[in-house]
Amino acid sequence: NDSKWSDEAVVEVSIKGTSLRYNAKDLMDYNVYATSSMPTTGKQNVLVIPVWFTDSSKYISNNKETHIRHDIDSAFFGTSQDTGWHSVKSYYYEDSYGNLEIDGIVTDWYEAGVSGKNIAASGVDSLVYKSVEWFKKTYSGNIKDFDTDSNGYIDAVCLIYGYPNCDTINSNNDNLWAFCYWLQDES
Secondary structure, three states, X not given: OOXXXXXXXXXXXXXXXXXXXXXHXXXXXXXXXXXXXXXXXXXXXXXXXXXXXXXXHHOOOHHHHHHHHHHHHHHHHOOHHHHOOOOHHXXXXXXXXXXXXXXXXXOOOEEOOOOHHHOOHHHHHHHHHHHHHHHHHHOOOOHHHHOOOOOOOOOOEEEEEOOOOHHHHOOOOOOOOOOOOOOOOOO
């Protein structure tokens, strides 16, 4: 091979003695928006709520609900044997050098009682509030398990829609895609 390039590279990265000027907490403390984030160290619990819309069965057969819920659980909290690579839990554990351990639960499907195609931006707020209230009524677990910084708010709620991404169904409703959202209403 007369190529000047090698197909092997050795990269050494050292973080010992290096301190970051800012961290995720600084970003939240000095953010232009009145928002917060889940603590980025320690053991943190995430509440994952799959959401079933009145038209979800158009895209997901009812006999697949349990299988999909299991897949969501594996994607969030599974091992590399479950996922073939990383789950959310294993990724953040490795990426934080063992400083962040994410755990939590995937609830049963929350029946939203509305069509997915009609969820507007303001509807996302309502969906979060209603699904969390449903969780509190349905599950006897302590909601404080999801407030590890004891500020009175659930640290992380993930809603997983039983609905296609808006781009795949040519929908003007761009609220149904994989994005992060925060509630700014302190009530």
